[in-house]
Amino acid sequence: MSTFAAISKAADRLAGHARCTPLLSSPFLDDIAGRQVLVKAECLQHTGSFKFRGGWAALSALTPEQRSKGVLAYSSGNHAQGVAAAAAAHDAPAVIVMPQDAPAIKITNTRALGAEVVLYDRATEDRDRIGADLAQARGLTLVKPYDDEQVIAGQGTVGLEIADQAKALGITEADVLVCCGGGGLTAGVSIALKERAPDMAVHPCEPEGFDDVTRSLSTGEICRNATTSGSICDAILTPSPGDLTFPILKQTCASGIVVTEDEALHAMALAFTRLKIVLEPGGAVALAAALFHPDALSMPVAIAVATGGNVDPVIFAEALGKYG
Amino acid sequence: MSTFAAISKAADRLAGHARCTPLLSSPFLDDIAGRQVLVKAECLQHTGSFKFRGGWAALSALTPEQRSKGVLAYSSGNHAQGVAAAAAAHDAPAVIVMPQDAPAIKITNTRALGAEVVLYDRATEDRDRIGADLAQARGLTLVKPYDDEQVIAGQGTVGLEIADQAKALGITEADVLVCCGGGGLTAGVSIALKERAPDMAVHPCEPEGFDDVTRSLSTGEICRNATTSGSICDAILTPSPGDLTFPILKQTCASGIVVTEDEALHAMALAFTRLKIVLEPGGAVALAAALFHPDALSMPVAIAVATGGNVDPVIFAEALGKYG
Numbered sequence: 221m222s223t224f225a226a227i228s229k230a231a232d233r234l235a236g237h238a239r240c241t242p243l244l245s246s247p248f249l250d251d252i253a254g255r256q257v258l259v260k261a262e263c264l265q266h267t268g269s270f271k272f273r274g275g276w277a278a279l280s281a282l283t284p285e286q287r288s289k290g291v292l293a294y295s296s297g298n299h300a301q302g303v304a305a306a307a308a309a310h311d312a313p314a315v316i317v318m319p320q321d322a323p324a325i326k327i328t329n330t331r332a333l334g335a336e337v338v339l340y341d342r343a344t345e346d347r348d349r350i351g352a353d354l355a356q357a358r359g360l361t362l363v364k365p366y367d368d369e370q371v372i373a374g375q376g377t378v379g380l381e382i383a384d385q386a387k388a389l390g391i392t393e394a395d396v397l398v399c400c401g402g403g404g405l406t407a408g409v410s411i412a413l414k415e416r417a418p419d420m421a422v423h424p425c426e427p428e429g430f431d432d433v434t435r436s437l438s439t440g441e442i443c444r445n446a447t448t449s450g451s452i453c454d455a456i457l458t459p460s461p462g463d464l465t466f467p468i469l470k471q472t473c474a475s476g477i478v479v480t481e482d483e484a485l486h487a488m489a490l491a492f493t494r495l496k497i498v499l500e501p502g503g504a505v506a507l508a509a510a511l512f513h514p515d516a517l518s519m520p521v522a523i524a525v526a527t528g529g530n531v532d533p534v535i536f537a538e539a540l541g542k543y544g
Numbered sequence: 545m546s547t548f549a550a551i552s553k554a555a556d557r558l559a560g561h562a563r564c565t566p567l568l569s570s571p572f573l574d575d576i577a578g579r580q581v582l583v584k585a586e587c588l589q590h591t592g593s594f595k596f597r598g599g600w601a602a603l604s605a606l607t608p609e610q611r612s613k614g615v616l617a618y619s620s621g622n623h624a625q626g627v628a629a630a631a632a633a634h635d636a637p638a639v640i641v642m643p644q645d646a647p648a649i650k651i652t653n654t655r656a657l658g659a660e661v662v663l664y665d666r667a668t669e670d671r672d673r674i675g676a677d678l679a680q681a682r683g684l685t686l687v688k689p690y691d692d693e694q695v696i697a698g699q700g701t702v703g704l705e706i707a708d709q710a711k712a713l714g715i716t717e718a719d720v721l722v723c724c725g726g727g728g729l730t731a732g733v734s735i736a737l738k739e740r741a742p743d744m745a746v747h748p749c750e751p752e753g754f755d756d757v758t759r760s761l762s763t764g765e766i767c768r769n770a771t772t773s774g775s776i777c778d779a780i781l782t783p784s785p786g787d788l789t790f791p792i793l794k795q796t797c798a799s800g801i802v803v804t805e806d807e808a809l810h811a812m813a814l815a816f817t818r819l820k821i822v823l824e825p826g827g828a829v830a831l832a833a834a835l836f837h838p839d840a841l842s843m844p845v846a847i848a849v850a851t852g853g854n855v856d857p858v859i860f861a862e863a864l865g866k867y868g
C-alpha cells in the first residue's frame with residue numbers, strides 16, 4: 221500500500237539526484253487569481269517533468285539482479301524520458317515501447333537518454349503483447365506510469381518539498397492544485413501533505429472532456445473518459461484513475477477542477493511572461509485552475525504544480541500568439 | 545571600493561527576499577558543448593532578471609530618511625523593474641525615467657510594480673536634466689544600473705550562490721560565463737569567485753558589435769561601442785564598461801567572448817527545449833558562448849549565467865521558428 225513511509229524512503233533515495241524545484245511567484249499572477257499563487261516548477265526537473273522522480277524511485281527500489289536485467293515502460297511521453305534517464309543513471313537497460321507514429325523528436329530523445337526504443341504499429345499490433353513477450357524473454361521489470369507503489373512514492377516527494385517550501389514562507393493552509401492524468405502524482409502529493417501539511421486541500425485538475433478523476437471523485441466510483449486522445453493536454457490523457465491511485469484520491473483529495481484548452485494555453489503564456497518557465501498544455505492545467513477558477517478554491521493561497529514543459533514549439537508559439 | 549565584504553553583507557540583506565536560483569543542466573547541452581554545462585537561471589529571479597538583487601542591495605543600504613524620500617533610476621528595462629520591485633518592498637517611492645517611445649508593456653509593468661514612471665522625449669529632452677531636477681526637488685537617491693557599489697555587491701551574490709552550488713556538485717574548477725553590459729554583474733561575480741572559488745575563470749560575454757568589455761580587457765583601456773542600439777540583445781547594450789566596474793574586470797576576469805545574434809537565438813531555443821526556461825537574447829549570450837565557442841574555454845565545466853527572460857513574444861517565437 222502507498223504510504224507516507226514509502227514517500228519518505230523514496231525521498232532519501234532521490235536526494236542529490238532529483239532537483240528540489242523552486243516555488244515561483246509573481247504579483248501579476250496574484251492579481252489575476254485574487255489570492256497568492258505559488259507555482260511548483262516541476263518543468264525544471266530532469267527530463268522536463270516530475271516523471272523523473274517516479275522513474276528514479278522505481279529504479280532505485282529494484283534488486284541488483286532486477287536492475288541488471290532492466291526495465292520496460294510503455295510511453296511516448298514524459299514517463300518514457302523519466303524512466304530512460306533514471307535507468308541510465310542506474311546502469312540498467314531500459315526498453316521503451318512506443319507507437320511508430322510517435323513524434324520523431326520524442327523517439328530521438330528517448331534513445332539519446334540511453335533507452336532502447338521498440339516501435340509498434342497501433343493499427344495491427346498489440347502493445348501489451350509485445351511488452352509481455354519482451355519482459356518474459358529478457359526478465360525486464362515493468363514500470364507502470366502511475367499504478368505502481370514506487371512510482372507513487374517518487375512523485376509524492378513533490379508534496380514533501382511543497383510542505384517544506386510553503387512552511388518556510390509561513391504558509392500552512394493552501395489549496396494545492398495538481399495536473400492529473402492517472403493520478404500517481406496527485407496520490408503521492410496528497411499522502412505527503414496529509415502528513416506534513418494537513419491544512420492543505422489537494423485538487424486534481426483536468427482538461428475538459430478528460431475529467432475522469434473529477435467525475436470519479438464526485439460519484440465515488442471509477443469513471444472513464446469517452447476517448448484518450450483529442451486534447452492538446454496529451455501528457456495527462458488517461459482512460460480512468462488507476463486501481464491503486466483511485467482509493468487514495470478518494471480518501472485524501474478535495475474536489476477536482478476542470479479547465480478548458482484555452483485556459484491552459486493562457487496559463488502557458490502567463491507562465492512565459494511572468495515566471496519565465498516553459499509549460500506544456502497538460503503541465504499548465506493546475507495553474508489555469510488557480511488563475512481562472514477562483515470559485516473552486518477556498519484558501520488565501522493556491523499552490524499549483526506545473527508538472528512538465530515538454531511542448532511542441534508550434535503549440536507554444538500558438539499560446540504566445542493568442543495570449544502573449 | 546567594491547569588496548567581498550560588501551557582497552557578503554548584501555547577501556545577508558537579500559536572504560529570504562531574492563531567490564536562490566537553480567543551477568540547471570541537460571545531457572543534451574553537454575553533448576553540444578563537449579563539456580559539462582551548468583546554467584544559473586537568473587531569469588527565474590523576481591522581476592525576471594538578476595537586476596532585482598542589485599535593486600534590493602541598494603534599497604536596503606539606504607538610511608531610513610533616504611528610503612522615505614525615495615529613489616530614482618533611468619531605465620526602460622530590467623534595472624527599472626528590479627529597482628521598482630525592491631523599492632515597493634521597502635516602502636520607498638521609486639521614480640523611473642523612461643523614454644516615451646519605450647514599449648507600452650514595459651511602462652505598464654514598471655507602474656504595476658508600484659513605481660512612478662516619468663516619460664521624456666528622446667529627441668527634444670535631456671534625460672539627465674530631468675532626473676537631476678527630480679532628484680533635487682524630491683531628495684531622491686539615484687540608483688545607477690552598474691556603476692554603484694551596492695548594486696555591484698548585490699549582483700555579486702550570484703557568484704556566492706554559484707560557488708556554493710558548484711561545490712555541492714564537487715566542482716571547484718570551471719569557466720564561468722556572464723552576459724555583460726556595463727559589467728556590474730560580471731564585476732560582482734568575479735569578486736565573489738576570486739574569494740570563494742579561486743580556480744574558476746570569469747569570462748564576460750557580449751553580442752557582436754557591442755564588445756566594448758572584450759576589447760577593453762584586451763587593450764587594457766576603456767573602449768567604447770560605436771552605437772548603443774541595433775541589437776536584439778537590448779538588455780546588455782551599454783556604451784562602455786563603467787568607471788567602477790572596469791578596474792575590477794581588468795583585475796579579475798579572463799578574456800571576453802563575443803557571440804552572434806543567431807547564436808543567442810539558438811541558445812534561447814535550446815534553453816526552451818532542454819531546460820524549460822525563458823531567456824531574452826541578452827540573457828542567452830553566456831549560454832551561447834558555452835555552447836558554440838568551445839575554443840574560448842579551457843576547463844571541463846562551463847557555468848553560464850542566464851541573466852534574464854524579459855523577452856518580446858515575437859522575438860521568442862522567432863528563436864523557436866529558427867531553432868526550435
